[in-house]
Amino acid sequence: MENNGHQPGKLLNLSGAYWETCTLHAAVKLELFSIIADQALAAQEVARRGNADSRATAMLLDALCAMGLLQKEADTYRNTRDARTFLCKDSPRYVGYMIMHHHHLVESWARLDEAVVTGKPISPLLAHDEDIRRESFLMGMFNLAMGMAPELVPTLDLAGKTRLLDLGGGPGTWAIHFCKHNPQLKATIFDLATTRPFAEKTVAGFNLAERINFVSGDFHKDAFGGPYDVAWLSHILHGEGPEDCRKIIRKxxxxxxxGGKMIIHEFILDDSKTAPLFPALFSLNMLVATDAGQSYTESEIRQMMENAGIEDIQRTAYRGPTDSGILVGIKK
Structure with a gap:
């Protein structure tokens, strides 16, 4: 007889995994890790500095200890090394903005069944401040890219390339790192006007304003300018349906x-669409958040590139922390 005695526990752990997620989200939103910083603080002091209830704060801090994010010494709490590195706002490797972006998605994910029934995205019932949501997303993408770019950019040969298009480049992180690594390169960030202030501030902070400009536009409607000899499309396609992806790649x-080079950075599914796990789950994230977005397979992206006149398409060896990958091709 088959023994499935451990299966209910595994399923229940999976079902309740959001408890840990919500614990982390609450701690980041309340900036508890930043309050503690390099100190050892009692729960009452953390609560006082965070304008929170002492008893409830102690319960949250104890749970964070159980999760391995804090350490308790007598009646005081310290950050672990990872918490100090990634969850304190004054750290250059802070990922809290992306965690808050995930927090803003929780309500829609909780109604995933509705999206599956209707095939349409979920409109949140809770009114999150749009400026806060935008800041969380832009800063989250900036910080993630800042962590990835130093490893990824040197793997891409842009020798002889002088004019780069960073399509949907947001805060300009990739354009900045491509220009830092390739002294001959100038770049254009093409994105919505709402992104311009953040991008221009970031570019100026790296003293690259003379080499990187920003063009405001909607990539569905507006021309991209050019000509360019290299185009970088990082995490653009998954927000769009197949037909719009084909149009964007063609444009x-x-x-x-x-002879120009097209480089696409995406969460890439296996042809079965059942792996890797992150791109498969990310398709559901696009289901609840967009009208037609999804993750795509390598074969699907290759076909779109070929149909647009891109040849010699190669997948590089790069694998990102969330199973992102790179496809590179040359315009005929």
Whole structure:
């Protein structure tokens, strides 16, 4: 007889995994890790500095200890090394903005069943401040890219390339790192006007304003300018349906000169669409958040590139922390 005695426990642990998620989200939102910083503080002091209830704060801090994010010494709490590195706002490797972006998605994910029934995204019932949501997303993407770019950018050969298009480049992190690594390169960030202030401030902070400009536009409607000899599309396609992806890739190809290089960075599914796990789950994230977005397979992206006149398409060896990958091709 088959023994499934451990299966209920595994399923219940999976079902309740959001408890840990919500614990982390609450601690980041209340900035508890930043309050503790390099100190050892009692729960009452953390609560006082965070304008929170002492008893409830102690319960939250104890749970964070159980999760391995804090250490308790007598009646005081300290950050672990990882918490100090990634969860304190004064750390250059802070990931709290992306955690808050995830927090803003929780309500929609809790109604995933509705999205599956209707095939439409979920409109949140709770009114999150739009400026806070935008800041969390932009800063989250900036910090993630800042962590990835130093490893990824050197793997891409842009020798002889002088004009880069960073399509949907947001805060400009990738354009900045491509220009830092390739002294001959100038870049154009193409994104919505709402992104311009953050991008220009970031570029100026790296003293690259003379080499990186910002063009405001909607990549569905507006021309990209050019010609460019390299185009970088990082995490653009998953927000769009297949037809819009084909149009975006075609427009990008039209903005490239002959021999220009197209580089696509995406969460890439296996052809079965059942792996890797993160891109498979990310498709559901796009289901609840967008009208037609999804993760795509390598074959699907390759076909879109080929249809746009891109050839010699290669997948690089790069694998990102969330199973992102790189496809590179050349315009005929």
């Amino acid at each position: 990008t190809a039209e903005a490239l000169e002959s």
